[in-house]
Amino acid sequence: ExxxxxxxxxxxxxxxxxxxxxxxxxxxxxxxxxxxxxxxxxxxxxxxxxxxxxxxxxxxxxxxxxxxxxxxxxxxxxxxxxxxxxxxxxxxxxxxxxxxxxxxxxxxxxxxxxxxxxxxxxxxxxxxxxxxxxxxxxxxxxxxxxxxxxxxxxxxxxxNLKEEITVAKKIEDKMYPMYLPSNTHLAKEDRVTKTDGERVIMTFAGDKNFTLIEETTDIYDKMELISVYGDPVFIGETIGALTKTSATWIDNGMEFYLVFPDGDEEEILAVANSLTVVQSTGGK
Incomplete structure (x- = not known):
């Protein structure tokens, strides 16, 4: 643990x-x-x-x-x-x-x-x-x-930042949830290019459908302010945003979006907190 x-x-x-x-x-x-x-x-x-x-x-x-x-x-x-x-x-x-x-x-x-x-x-x-x-x-x-x-x-x-911050432009090792609701599976995975980075979209289907997005992030010259209807919560070792149907967080230079209309907040966090690295083989 x-x-x-x-x-x-x-x-x-x-x-x-x-x-x-x-x-x-x-x-x-x-x-x-x-x-x-x-x-x-x-x-x-x-x-x-x-x-x-x-x-x-x-x-x-x-x-x-x-x-x-x-x-x-x-x-x-x-x-x-x-x-x-x-x-x-x-x-x-x-x-x-x-x-x-x-x-x-x-x-x-x-x-x-x-x-x-x-x-x-x-x-x-x-x-x-x-x-x-x-x-x-x-x-x-x-x-x-x-x-x-x-x-x-x-x-x-x-x-007060003591070292220069850099962010990745490619997703070398994607994250995959180790916890899935019963009778739910990975149905589709897409890797797409975005401006100065990449995005991986995983669609899960079955009894409870949800989508997990992992993407490279940016360092903004001017403070980026994003409004969220939800609460700050711990997800893994970072503070993210939790709503009744989604979670958003930043970890190790990557941004994550979990959209889970079929789950409750406890199940959303269970999926989000179970992410672990899966070695990438390239392509989709």
Whole structure:
């Protein structure tokens, strides 16, 4: 089972301003989730690309890295339990993870000064699946006026890129889903050329039809802003966009679009998270 590790930096300001920076420890790839007065955004600085969401994030379900969300989970669970152990106050509460129903409970650790220290998210067999460790807490932090602004965050993040980013022009190794719904199979595969790149379109047919598109991406000179009706979610080791019938994400310099009108959100994520490399033999 794959394990993903991130360096996490979370900021909050009254009037519902949030900033969450996630830097993948393996790839050094950073993405930023922003909520400000204009909406909810996910920034991918390496490509100068931003998704804008029509979303209730972060209030639509549990957010393991947000203090407000965790406190709300504690207050909302009338069957919560509490214990004091090894210098910590530990709450055990129900988690609300509708896109991953196997995540059942949260263990939320506070120190004696009520600083948030750790969160463990457990599956149905009480096994930890997600663990967040909070190194520092600053409840009196002050922010510059444009700290939660999209363009400022993108400009700062891009100026901090430590190496030149390049993207592929060909799809050498395509990705294929290891999970398929019952009685569903790959019916058609096409490889097409686009301006400065390639696109592979896989059509799956059977009891549940869906289409998976993988294509090379671009690095934009001017920030690319794309509106999405959905929610930001983890897909593999990146943050993507999930709607009731589709998912969109960027991974390892490739863009993926999964259109799944016959599935629900859980099944969409099951297919998306099962992608693995299949060696290309060229052609269709």
């Amino acid at each position: 794959d394990t993903y590790k991130y360096d996490l930096n979370v900021s909050y300001q009254k009037q519902n301003m949030f900033r969450v920076s996630l830097r993948n420890q393996r790839t050094n790839h950073e993405q930023i989730i922003l909520k400000n007065n204009d909406g909810v955004y996910v920034l991918t600085p390496s490509l100068n690309k931003t998704f804008k969401f029509q979303s209730e994030w972060p209030y639509n379900n549990s957010q393991v890295y947000l203090y407000q969300s965790l406190v709300n989970d504690i207050l909302s669970d009338k069957e919560r339990t509490f214990k004091e152990d090894n210098g910590y106050y530990i709450f055990s509460v129900k988690g609300d993870y509708p896109n991953n129903p196997d995540l059942k409970r949260e263990l939320i650790y506070f120190d004696k000064k009520l600083n948030l220290k750790e969160v463990h998210v457990l599956d149905s067999e009480e096994r930890p699946k997600i663990k967040v460790i909070f190194r520092t807490n600053d409840m009196d932090a002050k922010f510059e006026k444009n700290y939660f602004a999209v363009e400022n965050n993108m400009n700062v993040a891009r100026s």
